[in-house]
Amino acid sequence: MKHHLFWPIGVLTLLLLFNLLYDPSFFSIKVRDGNLYGSLIDILNFGAPLMLVSIGMTLVIATKGIDLSVGSIVAITGAMACLTISRGEDQNALGLVITAICVSLALAVALGLWNGLLVAGAGIQPIIATLILMVAGRGVAQLITGGQIITISSDKYKYIGAGGLFTLPFSIFLVAVVFAAAMLLTRKTAIGLFIESVGNKPVASRLSGIRSGAVTIAVYLFCGLCAGIAGLILSGNVSSADGNNAGLWYELDAILAVVIGGTSLNGGRFYLGGTVIGALIIQTLTTTIYLTGVPPEITLVVKAFVVLLVCLVQSESFRQSLVYRFKTRRYPAEKEVKHHA
Amino acid sequence: MEERRPILHMHDIHKQFPGVKALSGVQLRLFPGEVHALMGENGAGKSTLIKVLTGVYSIDRGHVEMEQRRILIQSPQDAQAAGVSTVYQEVNLCPNLSVAENIFIGREPRRMGRILWKQLNRAAARLLEDRMHLTIDVTLPLQSYPIAIQQLVAIARALNISAKVLILDEPTSSLDRGEVSQLFGIMRKLKNEGLAILFVTHFLDQVYEVSDRITILRGGEFVGEYAADALPRIELVSKMIGKELKELESLPRSAAASEEARGELLLEAKGLGRRGAVEPFDLAIRKGEIIGLAGLLGSGRTEAARLLFGADRSDRGVLRVGDNDSIHSPRQAIDEGVAFCSEDRKGEGIIDDLTIRENIVLALQASQGWFRTISRKRQSEIAEQYIQALNINPPNPDQLIKNLSGGNQQKVLLARWLLTDPKLLILDEPTRGIDIGAKAEIQKLVMSLSQKGVSVLFISSELEEVLRVSDRIAVMRDRSKVKEMAGEEMSEGRVMQAIAGGGEG
Numbered sequence: 001m002k003h004h005l006f007w008p009i010g011v012l013t014l015l016l017l018f019n020l021l022y023d024p025s026f027f028s029i030k031v032r033d034g035n036l037y038g039s040l041i042d043i044l045n046f047g048a049p050l051m052l053v054s055i056g057m058t059l060v061i062a063t064k065g066i067d068l069s070v071g072s073i074v075a076i077t078g079a080m081a082c083l084t085i086s087r088g089e090d091q092n093a094l095g096l097v098i099t100a101i102c103v104s105l106a107l108a109v110a111l112g113l114w115n116g117l118l119v120a121g122a123g124i125q126p127i128i129a130t131l132i133l134m135v136a137g138r139g140v141a142q143l144i145t146g147g148q149i150i151t152i153s154s155d156k157y158k159y160i161g162a163g164g165l166f167t168l169p170f171s172i173f174l175v176a177v178v179f180a181a182a183m184l185l186t187r188k189t190a191i192g193l194f195i196e197s198v199g200n201k202p203v204a205s206r207l208s209g210i211r212s213g214a215v216t217i218a219v220y221l222f223c224g225l226c227a228g229i230a231g232l233i234l235s236g237n238v239s240s241a242d243g244n245n246a247g248l249w250y251e252l253d254a255i256l257a258v259v260i261g262g263t264s265l266n267g268g269r270f271y272l273g274g275t276v277i278g279a280l281i282i283q284t285l286t287t288t289i290y291l292t293g294v295p296p297e298i299t300l301v302v303k304a305f306v307v308l309l310v311c312l313v314q315s316e317s318f319r320q321s322l323v324y325r326f327k328t329r330r331y332p333a334e335k336e337v338k339h340h341a
Numbered sequence: 342m343e344e345r346r347p348i349l350h351m352h353d354i355h356k357q358f359p360g361v362k363a364l365s366g367v368q369l370r371l372f373p374g375e376v377h378a379l380m381g382e383n384g385a386g387k388s389t390l391i392k393v394l395t396g397v398y399s400i401d402r403g404h405v406e407m408e409q410r411r412i413l414i415q416s417p418q419d420a421q422a423a424g425v426s427t428v429y430q431e432v433n434l435c436p437n438l439s440v441a442e443n444i445f446i447g448r449e450p451r452r453m454g455r456i457l458w459k460q461l462n463r464a465a466a467r468l469l470e471d472r473m474h475l476t477i478d479v480t481l482p483l484q485s486y487p488i489a490i491q492q493l494v495a496i497a498r499a500l501n502i503s504a505k506v507l508i509l510d511e512p513t514s515s516l517d518r519g520e521v522s523q524l525f526g527i528m529r530k531l532k533n534e535g536l537a538i539l540f541v542t543h544f545l546d547q548v549y550e551v552s553d554r555i556t557i558l559r560g561g562e563f564v565g566e567y568a569a570d571a572l573p574r575i576e577l578v579s580k581m582i583g584k585e586l587k588e589l590e591s592l593p594r595s596a597a598a599s600e601e602a603r604g605e606l607l608l609e610a611k612g613l614g615r616r617g618a619v620e621p622f623d624l625a626i627r628k629g630e631i632i633g634l635a636g637l638l639g640s641g642r643t644e645a646a647r648l649l650f651g652a653d654r655s656d657r658g659v660l661r662v663g664d665n666d667s668i669h670s671p672r673q674a675i676d677e678g679v680a681f682c683s684e685d686r687k688g689e690g691i692i693d694d695l696t697i698r699e700n701i702v703l704a705l706q707a708s709q710g711w712f713r714t715i716s717r718k719r720q721s722e723i724a725e726q727y728i729q730a731l732n733i734n735p736p737n738p739d740q741l742i743k744n745l746s747g748g749n750q751q752k753v754l755l756a757r758w759l760l761t762d763p764k765l766l767i768l769d770e771p772t773r774g775i776d777i778g779a780k781a782e783i784q785k786l787v788m789s790l791s792q793k794g795v796s797v798l799f800i801s802s803e804l805e806e807v808l809r810v811s812d813r814i815a816v817m818r819d820r821s822k823v824k825e826m827a828g829e830e831m832s833e834g835r836v837m838q839a840i841a842g843g844g845e846g
Contacts, residue, residue, distance in 0.1 A: 102622055107595040189714050190706045191697055200694045206756065209650055210673040268694035 004262045006278040007314045011260070015284045022292060035164035039287060048171035049074070049230035051276050052251050053180050054257040056192030056226030057277040059219040061258050063199040064267030065119060065126035067220060071252055072137020073111050073227035074247025078235030079144040080104035082152050091154040100157065106229045112224020116217030134251065141243030151240040161236025171233045178226060182272055195219060199267025255280055260310055281310065345483055348408055348537050349506050355402035356389055362391040367563045371506055372538040376528055378548045378569070379541045382581050382638070382802060387541055390558070391508055395427050396420040407410070413733055426499035427508040434495055436484035441465035443483050444498045465503045473497050473527055489520035491526060507531070514708070525551045542641035543821055543842060544573060557760045559583050574841035582804060605629030607796050610649060612658035618644040621658050622822035624815060626765060626798065631810030634800040635836050641820035642800045643684055646767050647758045649798070651679040652676045664763070675708060678764030681753050682771055685732055690754045691742045698724035698738035701756045708761060724804035727756035732782060735757045748779030755786065766790065768799040772806060784810055804833050
């Protein structure tokens with residue numbers, strides 16, 4: 001049996017290899033103002049929000065759920081943080097920025113809790129339960145920003161999305177911390193076991209005494225928190241909050257990243273490492289398309305096509321049918337021999 | 342015997358599945374104008390036979406005659422063309438289409454491609470009224486009617502398509518008494534119109550209420566064909582189970598636990614019941630006692646056990662375990678030391694994607710909560726220990742449980758519960774579908790547990806097994822507890838009489 005990271009890493013390597021052949025400068029990294037710059041660093045930096053959202057999404061999908069509202073939560077938290085800062089007298093005051101962060105993350109957690117309660121408490125199917133917030137959330141974000149794009153000028157807030165630490169983008173460290181926390185919580189405590197159990201066999205889990213409702217609520221809550229942090233990074237990066245477009249379609253990219261990473265939409269076993277690589281694949285793909293100068297009007301088509309290929313390569317039944325065709329075609333003479341005999 | 346010819350005659354039917362002989366040498370005769378009950382315990386081959394008749398399975402040997410002509414049924418379409426229609430337990434229609442649409446789906450009256458709705462609705466209403474004595478609004482969606490009505494609609498549809506032979510597979514299992522007698526009224530009427538009805542059920546009372554003749558299968562083999570009024574209940578049961586009555590009477594229970602050996606009261610149910618699942622029953626379980634719960638499939642054994650575990654909510658009566666008298670969820674029951682191995686091992690027992698090790702520690706870890714984690718090392722130790730104690734094969738804690746055989750999966754589930762150190766272990770059909778060696782190991786384990794002071798509620802369809810392990814036996818029939826016996830009283834004959842019920846004995 002191959003390691004579960006075999007295909008994700010393989011695909012990522014292929015994408016990077018393509019870039020190497022197409023334009024070796026893709027791999028060049030320069031030092032400017034004490035920070036590293038280059039396409040690879042960009043991928044990490046711009047991919048950070050997607051990685052965060054995907055990590056949260058992984059745990060939700062592992063419980064056989066799905067969270068369509070992450071994009072809206074990204075928009076809401078960004079809007080909330082920017083609103084809080086824009087109301088302050090000194091936008092650069094550390095206290096104000098910390099307050100903004102805490103308020104908006106609390107809001108993100110509350111929204112995750114709302115999703116969890118709808119799914120676990122009210123028994124609504126996850127896709128519908130989170131669709132509610134996906135649709136309503138955009139409206140809420142608009143409400144917070146008053147229909148405008150809120151622009152702020154706070155270097156401290158901007159640091160979350162555009163700052164550098166030890167020559168690397170600060171957002172990478174946020175991803176690392178969240179990833180490490182998720183790994184610790186799921187692999188060093190019993191939570192991971194419960195998540196996999198509930199996602200795989202909800203009835204059997206309940207009969208084993210697992211409080212499946214609490215597990216479900218916890219994963220949606222965590223997913224909300226992850227989306228919230230992603231919202232801070234995205235709005236910090238551009239120092240503004242756009243209720244309409246921030247985090248648009250993030251839910252779909254995140255689901256894709258999770259699936260590419262090897263976690264099944266049927267729930268059960270999940271692979272956080274695979275998810276992170278899945279997110280990197282998607283971001284690398286986006287950057288590659290941008291760098292290779294594909295006309296902007298067809299970038300989405302190209303992206304969809306590559307995603308289709310990736311999914312086909314990962315599909316076991318598709319690979320088998322390919323192998324089968326290949327093998328049966330190899331011996332055309334065999335048929336003939338039988339025919340004549 | 343009168344000079345009648347069967348409308349349907351199945352001769353010497355054989356059907357082999359990989360590793361299992363599902364049917365060997367089975368025959369079945371259906372006459373026009375009769376209700377014929379097909380009886381047999383689980384795994385007797387009833388459903389295989391029906392699937393052969395409806396074209397789902399092809400047969401390896403034997404042949405089927407319809408009106409003295411050999412026919413070949415290779416697909417459900419063939420069956421329908423031959424005039425064999427089936428109505429299954431779960432109504433197989435589209436719940437969100439109207440009643441009329443359901444009856445005529447695929448056969449709508451059309452003119453120039455347009456469906457003639459008025460004609461369709463009128464025809465459906467007339468059909469239901471004439472054949473089912475049913476006057477309902479046929480334009481409402483099917484799901485707006487109770488299951489009983491849906492079933493009648495399904496029957497009407499089957500008859501309307503083509504039917505000389507109607508198969509009713511467990512039609513009464515989700516109906517209440519009134520609905521059952523309504524269905525039986527229809528069945529009698531159809532019978533008098535000359536239809537041959539094959540009726541499959543687990544409820545003995547219903548067999549005698551409506552059937553003319555009975556065919557019994559056991560272990561894939563044909564046991565016999567009998568006139569219903571010439572076959573006493575007790576004999577029916579003994580033929581289904583495969584024990585002659587005389588043989589049974591001579592097998593009295595030898596040893597019984599002495600009165601003083603019984604410990605304190607552990608669990609007490611008073612008037613516990615749940616509408617539509619199990620009638621109110623009383624049950625007391627003492628420390629270290631093994632209670633057998635006997636009864637046919639569908640008699641309410643499982644439903645009763647689920648109430649005791651809090652897996653289903655009771656809607657009447659009281660349940661007290663230890664000092665706790667408000668148990669409404671498995672979590673609470675487990676906290677009081679109750680453990681439950683479901684009969685549905687695949688659906689409600691094992692967690693497919695997890696390893697043996699993870700499956701074993703699951704219940705204990707669930708009791709300990711999220712953060713008091715059992716370390717990986719400790720988990721492996723525990724798994725190794727139980728793999729050895731219960732002889733689990735393959736002896737690799739990191740093997741996925743779905744790759745294990747049924748018997749070994751069952752042992753893993755037993756290990757899961759033993760690890761929680763239960764006071765009461767509820768085992769629902771723990772030995773079903775597993776090989777004889779594993780069966781004996783599990784029985785031995787149950788008895789040794791009771792010596793250590795663990796109480797066991799042992800549910801099984803195999804009387805012999807129940808008698809061997811139990812100190813006391815409660816018998817269920819038709820969703821109620823009908824008898825409780827202990828010590829000298831316990832014999833296969835007596836238990837079987839209680840299972841069969843009725844006037845005999």
